[in-house]
Structures are given as C-alpha cells and as structure tokens.
Amino acid sequence: AQSVTQLDSHVSVSEGTPVLLRCNYSSSYSPSLFWYVQHPNKGLQLLLKYTSAATLVKGINGFEAEFKKSETSFHLTKPSAHMSDAAEYFCVVGGSNYKLTFGKGTLLTVNP
Amino acid sequence: DGGITQSPKYLFRKEGQNVTLSCEQNLNHDAMYWYRQDPGQGLRLIYYSQIVNDFQKGDIAEGYSVSREKKESFPLTVTSAQKNPTAFYLCASSRSLAGGLETQYFGPGTRLLVL
Numbered sequence: 001a002q003s004v005t006q007l008d009s010h011v012s013v014s015e016g017t018p019v020l021l022r023c024n025y026s027s028s029y030s031p032s033l034f035w036y037v038q039h040p041n042k043g044l045q046l047l048l049k050y051t052s053a054a055t056l057v058k059g060i061n062g063f064e065a066e067f068k069k070s071e072t073s074f075h076l077t078k079p080s081a082h083m084s085d086a087a088e089y090f091c092v093v094g095g096s097n098y099k100l101t102f103g104k105g106t107l108l109t110v111n112p
Numbered sequence: 113d114g115g116i117t118q119s120p121k122y123l124f125r126k127e128g129q130n131v132t133l134s135c136e137q138n139l140n141h142d143a144m145y146w147y148r149q150d151p152g153q154g155l156r157l158i159y160y161s162q163i164v165n166d167f168q169k170g171d172i173a174e175g176y177s178v179s180r181e182k183k184e185s186f187p188l189t190v191t192s193a194q195k196n197p198t199a200f201y202l203c204a205s206s207r208s209l210a211g212g213l214e215t216q217y218f219g220p221g222t223r224l225l226v227l
Contacts, residue, residue, distance in 0.1 A: 032213045041221070041223070043118075043202055043219050043220045044155075046215055046217070049215055090155070098162075100216060104153060
C-alpha cells in the first residue's frame with residue numbers, strides 16, 4: 001500500500017523569496033516519486049521525478065526536490081519564486097503496481 | 113509535435129444522457145489512463161488500459177465505460193448511472209504500465225458540467 005500527504009493545502013510567498021512545498025509519503029516498496037504542476041484549467045505537467053538514483057533531483061523552471069528516506073519526505077523547493085510559479089502542485093508516489101497515488105495538492109500563491 | 117489531446121474542452125450533460133470524452137495521443141504509448149479531479153481531492157483513477165483491446169477498472173469506475181480499439185485513442189463515456197459527473201476529467205498516457213515507475217503525461221482536460 002502507498003499513500004502521500006501534502007502537508008499544506010495553501011502556501012503564499014512573495015515574489016523573489018524561497019518556495020517550500022512539503023510532501024510525506026508511505027510505501028511498502030522502494031518508491032518512485034513525482035512532482036507535477038497544474039495551472040488553472042490545464043493538464044498536469046511533470047516538474048521532476050525520483051527513481052532511486054541521486055537523492056537531490058533537479059527539475060524544470062528551477063525547482064528541485066530532495067528524497068529523504070529516513071524522514072519519508074520529498075519536499076519541493078525553489079530559491080526564488082516567480083509570478084508564473086503560481087499554480088497547484090501535486091506530489092505523487094508510484095510503486096510496484098500500476099498505480100500512481102496523488103496527494104490532494106498545494107496551491108501556491110505568489111504575491112508581487 | 114507530440115502530445116495528448118482531449119476534446120471538447122467543456123461538455124454539458126443533461127439528465128439521463130450519456131456523453132463521451134475524447135482522448136488521443138501521438139506519443140506511441142501503450143498505456144493510457146482516465147482520471148477524475150474534484151476540488152481538494154487530487155486525482156482519482158477511473159480506468160486504465162495497458163494495450164489495445166484491454167482495459168481495467170480503477171478506483172472509481174462505476175458509472176463510466178471505456179474502449180481501446182486503437183493504440184492512440186481511449187474514449188471515456190460518462191453514463192447516466194454516474195449520479196455526480198460534474199468534475200474535471202484528465203487523460204494520461206505512459207510508455208508502458210511498468211508499475212508506478214513510468215512517467216505519465218497528461219492532456220489538457222475536459223470539464224464536464226450538468227445542466
């Protein structure tokens with residue numbers, strides 16, 4: 001069984017300040033972990049993916065995430081927020097079966 | 113330009129009516145998926161297909177049906193048995209089922225509203 005918890009439903013930052021979106025997961029197997037971004041009324045776009053290689057994963061648009069097995073976490077960070085980063089972000093865990101399990105999402109607001 | 117297309121962007125359903133959502137991909141992917149998205153609930157899997165002429169129920173298949181007659185197409189029908197169909201529907205594909213290890217690529221979505 002696998003599950004994922006996004007610890008904040010809404011995060012608000014100022015433009016130019018760091019972004020931290022938190023995700024904890026549970027999996028019986030060595031998991032794959034993903035972060036997707038969704039802009040309003042759009043599909044999901046892959047930001048980055050962890051598959052048991054390097055624990056620090058770099059993604060698109062300056063985002064990165066660190067896999068911490070001891071803490072069962074996969075938090076998403078960006079050093080400096082841009083207005084275009086405002087969107088909903090989903091943490092996703094995949095395991096040995098076909099299934100991806102999605103978190104409930106974190107809405108990121110970026111203030112000018 | 114490879115990708116996944118969904119149509120229509122908005123769809124209106126009357127009571128007792130079946131409606132069909134289109135999903136087409138030109139990524140040459142074997143696996144395709146349908147998800148339903150409701151506010152604050154993330155994505156829930158409706159149906160998935162590993163290969164042509166084969167598909168399986170996901171977590172919330174009741175009131176929905178699918179077909180997979182061609183590799184590139186995976187239409188979803190929302191039947192009159194689905195009592196709460198208002199949602200955002202997302203189609204996705206991946207190279208193979210391959211467990212949860214494969215990256216899934218998503219279409220732009222169809223928003224279904226009930227009149």
